[in-house]
Amino acid sequence: MPTHAAARPLVSVLIPAYNHERFVQHCLDSVLEDPYPAKEIVIIDDGSTDRTGEKIAEWIKAQGHLLRVEYVQRENRGISAAWNELAARARGEFLRLCASDDYLLPGGLEAQVRYLQTHPTKRVVVGDSIVVDQYANKLHDSGMRDLHHADKRLYSSDEGIRQAVISQWAIGGPVALLHKSALETIGRWTEGLRIDDWDFFLRVAARDALGFIDVHVGAYRLHGNNVSKTRHTATRIVNLTEACQVARRRADLFDEPHRTLLKAQAHYICAKIAFLQKRLFVLTFHMLVYLALLAVSKLRACPMSTHGPRRNLFARKTRRSEGAYVDT
Structure with missing residues (x-):
């Protein structure tokens, strides 16, 4: 590690790799090329059936002397198990998440580390991404706005972030940095889920621990095999069923x-x-039922003010009208 990196907190870039032989070296290059000085790579080949493992080994042989790389190759256990193992192996104070078909954009690590250092109540920060095709040609300037059709203004407040994570899910691609210690309170990734990120970020948002910077920190690649973008009806039903269960559970x-x-x-x-x-x-x-519950949620939000704790204000209003507070 360069001497000037000693004063900077170590960032562990976590990369679960599965059947991305065309993309994984670009992903690894992007970590190396980011100017943030104190970083390491922790990467798992999660039972790939193509040449992903060979591509990783080739890259480490050529570039591995330039930064610390921990590489594990094993049988397939799924994305959530991979995230948990990667986090356990990481040495860094901060963890940067990046799938092996995506890549980082220069300056993203510095911007996100600076945000978490200056916002001590936040344990996770996300940024925006660009969207590219399989050849890294840009498709969209903003993954949040153009791909997920999200209103980024919602992410400027805790109230808006809770609403956005629940009903306008737009956190995709390599855009999240978290304190490793956050996993002790928020919990690790729920193993067995096919699409794990919504469950994780719901738990983060429920604690008001999620922050946002309007900076492009990564590139999300669309290439036809993205798990969350499948057009196969049976697979979509399975994914949606899982999402419904997550919503009810959380x-x-x-x-x-x-x-x-x-x-x-x-x-x-x-x-x-x-x-x-x-x-x-x-x-x-x-x-x-959806429309009825949506109306109820809006009615319950009406007495709330943005100038104080939401629950306490609701409690005071209920006391005045009923004489006693009943938590609804």
């Missing part, structure tokens, strides 16, 4: 009105499943 982590908003989102996801299954009656039922 609702109790939130206070009102976000608890009801997440319950509403679960019914909206169920409506999507019913649409794919062409079950009109079930679709209608879930949409009606």
Whole structure:
């Protein structure tokens, strides 16, 4: 490690790799080329059936003397298990998440480390991404705005972040940096999930521990095999069913009105499943429940003010009208 890196906190870039022989060396190059000085790479080949492992070994042989690299090759255990093992092996104070088909953009590490150092109540920070194709040609300037159609203004406040993570999920690609110590309180990745990130970020947002910087920190690659972008109907149903279960499981982590908003989102996801299954009656039922719960969440949000703790303000209003506080 260069001498000027000693004063900077170590960032461990965590890379789960699976069947990305075309992309993994570009990903590794991007870590090396980022100017942040104190960094290491921790990478797992999660049972790839192509030449991903060979590509990683070739890169380490050529470039591994320039920074510390820990490389593990093993049987496939799934993405959540890979994240947990990567985090356990990391030595850094901060963990940067990056799938092996994506890549970092220069300056992102510095910007995110600086944010977490100056915002001690935040344990995770996300940025924006560009979206590229399999040849690294730019498709979109903003993954959040152009790919996920999110309103980035929501991410300027804790209230907006909770609402956005619940109902306008737009955190995708290599955009997250977290304190390693955050895993002790937020918890690690839930193993067995096919799409693990929404479950993780719901838990972060419920603690008001998620921050945002409007900086392009990574490139999200679309190449036809992205797990979350599949067009295969049966796979989409499986993914949506899992998401519905996550929403129901995590609702109790939130206070009102976000608890009801997440319950509403679960019914909206169920409506999507019913649409794919062409079950009109079930679709209608879930949409009606969704709209009703959405209205309830808005009503419960009306007495809230942005100038103080949401729960305490609601408690005071309820005491005045009923004489006693009942947590709804």
